[in-house]
Amino acid sequence: MKKNLFLIILTVLNLSAQQRPKLVVGIVVDQMKKEYLSRFYNDFSEDGFKRLLNNGFSFENMHYNYLPTYTAPGHASIYTGTTPNHHGIVGNDWFNKKTAKSMYCTDDTSVKTVGNGTKSEGEMSPVNLLSTTITDELRMSTNFEGKVIALSLKDRGAILPGGHFANWAFWYSKTGDFISSTFYGEKLPQWVVQFNEEKHYLTYLNKDWTLLKPLSVYNESLVDNNPYEGKLYNSKNPVFPYDLKDMFEKNDASVIRTTPFGNDFLAEFAMRAIKEENLGKDDVTDFLTVSFSSTDYVGHLFGPRSIELQDTYLRMDETLATLLRFLDKSVGKDNYMLFLTADHAGAENVNFLKDNKYNVKSVPPKEIRENLKAFSQQTYGADLVLNYSNFNIFFDKVKIKANNWDLNDVKNKFKTYLMNLEHVKRVYTEEEILAASGNDMYLANIQNGYDPIQNGDLVVVDKPGYIESHGTGTTHGTIYTYDTHVPALFYGWKIKKGKSFQKSVITQLAPTIAQKIQISLPNASSLDVLEDVLID
Structure with missing residues (x-):
C-alpha cells in the first residue's frame, strides 16, 4: 500500500513538473532571411541549425505583417504578440510630433548607465513599450520568482524582449563591456563585473577574420571582391583576411559588432548568465532572451550574396551548436524549450538586381x-x-x-x-x-x-525591389517577402518534429508560447496561435 501511494505521489509530481519547462530560450538572429537555412544547409554542421530543423518544428512560411520591418518593432512584436499600432514601437527611432525631434525607441533620460559605458549608452529602458511581453507574463505568472534575463549587442535587442519586469537586460558598449541601466538595478551583478574584467572581446579582436572553411565551400555566394559590398572600417577592399586588431586600435571595441565574432562573444556571455543566474535549475520556469546582432551589421555592410555573410552564418551555426550543448548539460535536454526566429529579413542589393536585368534602383x-x-x-x-x-x-x-x-x-x-x-x-x-x-x-x-x-x-x-539605400550592402523595412520572410523554429520540451507550410505571422509566437507553458497572454496579443506547436 505504501509503495503504491509513493508511486502515485511520484507520478503526480512528475506530471506537475511537466506543465512548464525549466527554461525558455528565445533566440532572435537579426536580419536572418528564411532562405539562408536552405541556401547554406549543406555547409552547416549536424549540431546547430540542422539540429533544430531535423528534430524540432519549423514554420516555413512565417512573415511579418506590418510596415516598417526594422529591428525594434520586430523584437517588440515577437515578444508582445501584437503589431506596432498596439505596442507603440513604430521604428528604431521616429519623429516625435510633440517635440519636433527624432526619438529613439528605448530612450529614457530618467535612468542612468550602469557599468563602464558612455552616458547615452545606458539611458535606456522599456518605457516606450506600451504592452506587456511574454517575459512579463512569465514573471507575473510565477509571482516574480521566475527569472528573466535579456542579452544582446544592441540595447533594443535586449530591452524590448526583456519587457517591463526583466530582472536584468544587458547590452554591449563600445568600451568592450556589457552594461545596463538603473531601470534594472544600481550596480551590475558581480558575475557581469567579472566577465567584463576578463575582456573576452580581445580574444577576437587580436586576430584576423579569416574564412572558417576552404574558399570552395562558399560557392553559394558571389566572388570575394564584388561591387555590391561595402568596406569594413579602414580595409582597402572587401576581401579576406580582415585585420581586426588594426581596426580595433584605430577605432574602438565596437568593431566586433560587424564580424561574426560578436555572436561568439554574446554566446559566451549567455552561457555565463545561465550558470551564474542559475537559470533552469529549479521547478520555476525562467526565460533567457538572446538577440544575435552581428548578422545584421554584416548584412547591412556586405549584402546577402557576400562571402562575408555566408561565413558569418557558418560560424553562427557553430555558435548555436555550442550553446545547445551547454543547455543540454546545464539544464537538461528535456527541460528547456527554445525558439529561434528573426526580427526581419533583408533585401537583395539593388545594383546586383539591376546588373542582372531587373529594372530597379536604389533611392537614397x-x-x-x-x-x-x-x-x-x-x-x-x-x-x-x-x-x-x-x-x-x-x-x-x-x-x-x-x-x-x-x-x-x-x-x-x-x-x-x-x-x-x-520608385x-x-x-x-x-x-x-x-x-x-x-x-x-x-x-x-x-x-x-x-x-x-x-x-x-x-x-x-x-515598388518591389526598390530600396532606400546608398548602393552597397543591403537594408530592410518594406512589406515585401524579402523583408518579411523569416525562420521560426521550435525545439526541445514537448516540441514534436515537423514542418508547416501554411502562412503564419510573427505575432502568433508569443500567444503560442503563453498557451504552451500555461501562463497569461500578453495584454495586447493578437491571440492567434500556432496550433502545431501546442499539440504534443
Whole structure:
C-alpha cells in the first residue's frame, strides 16, 4: 500500500513538473532571411541549425505583417504578440510630433548607465513599450520568482524582449563591456563585473577574420571582391583576411559588432548568465532572451550574396551548436524549450538586381528629402515637410494653418507628386489608413504599423525591389517577402518534429508560447496561435 501511494505521489509530481519547462530560450538572429537555412544547409554542421530543423518544428512560411520591418518593432512584436499600432514601437527611432525631434525607441533620460559605458549608452529602458511581453507574463505568472534575463549587442535587442519586469537586460558598449541601466538595478551583478574584467572581446579582436572553411565551400555566394559590398572600417577592399586588431586600435571595441565574432562573444556571455543566474535549475520556469546582432551589421555592410555573410552564418551555426550543448548539460535536454526566429529579413542589393536585368534602383533617403523640399518650395513657396523617415511624411501644420492652406489639399498635392515618382507604388493618407477595411494588402500592413499619435500624415510604399539605400550592402523595412520572410523554429520540451507550410505571422509566437507553458497572454496579443506547436 505504501509503495503504491509513493508511486502515485511520484507520478503526480512528475506530471506537475511537466506543465512548464525549466527554461525558455528565445533566440532572435537579426536580419536572418528564411532562405539562408536552405541556401547554406549543406555547409552547416549536424549540431546547430540542422539540429533544430531535423528534430524540432519549423514554420516555413512565417512573415511579418506590418510596415516598417526594422529591428525594434520586430523584437517588440515577437515578444508582445501584437503589431506596432498596439505596442507603440513604430521604428528604431521616429519623429516625435510633440517635440519636433527624432526619438529613439528605448530612450529614457530618467535612468542612468550602469557599468563602464558612455552616458547615452545606458539611458535606456522599456518605457516606450506600451504592452506587456511574454517575459512579463512569465514573471507575473510565477509571482516574480521566475527569472528573466535579456542579452544582446544592441540595447533594443535586449530591452524590448526583456519587457517591463526583466530582472536584468544587458547590452554591449563600445568600451568592450556589457552594461545596463538603473531601470534594472544600481550596480551590475558581480558575475557581469567579472566577465567584463576578463575582456573576452580581445580574444577576437587580436586576430584576423579569416574564412572558417576552404574558399570552395562558399560557392553559394558571389566572388570575394564584388561591387555590391561595402568596406569594413579602414580595409582597402572587401576581401579576406580582415585585420581586426588594426581596426580595433584605430577605432574602438565596437568593431566586433560587424564580424561574426560578436555572436561568439554574446554566446559566451549567455552561457555565463545561465550558470551564474542559475537559470533552469529549479521547478520555476525562467526565460533567457538572446538577440544575435552581428548578422545584421554584416548584412547591412556586405549584402546577402557576400562571402562575408555566408561565413558569418557558418560560424553562427557553430555558435548555436555550442550553446545547445551547454543547455543540454546545464539544464537538461528535456527541460528547456527554445525558439529561434528573426526580427526581419533583408533585401537583395539593388545594383546586383539591376546588373542582372531587373529594372530597379536604389533611392537614397537624402535624395527623397531634398526632392520633397523642392516640390514644396515650388508649390507653396515654403518647406512644409518637417520630417521624412520610416516611409512617413510629417507636415508642418503650424505653418500650413498660418498661411490658411487646406491640410487635405496639401496631402493630396504631395500624394499626386509622389505617385508620379519612379520608385513609388502607393501613397496613403492618415485618414485612409485609419479607415482601412483589410481588403488592400498594402494598406492592411501599414495600418498594423501605424499609430496616429506617433506616425505621419502620409505613408509611402515603394515598388518591389526598390530600396532606400546608398548602393552597397543591403537594408530592410518594406512589406515585401524579402523583408518579411523569416525562420521560426521550435525545439526541445514537448516540441514534436515537423514542418508547416501554411502562412503564419510573427505575432502568433508569443500567444503560442503563453498557451504552451500555461501562463497569461500578453495584454495586447493578437491571440492567434500556432496550433502545431501546442499539440504534443
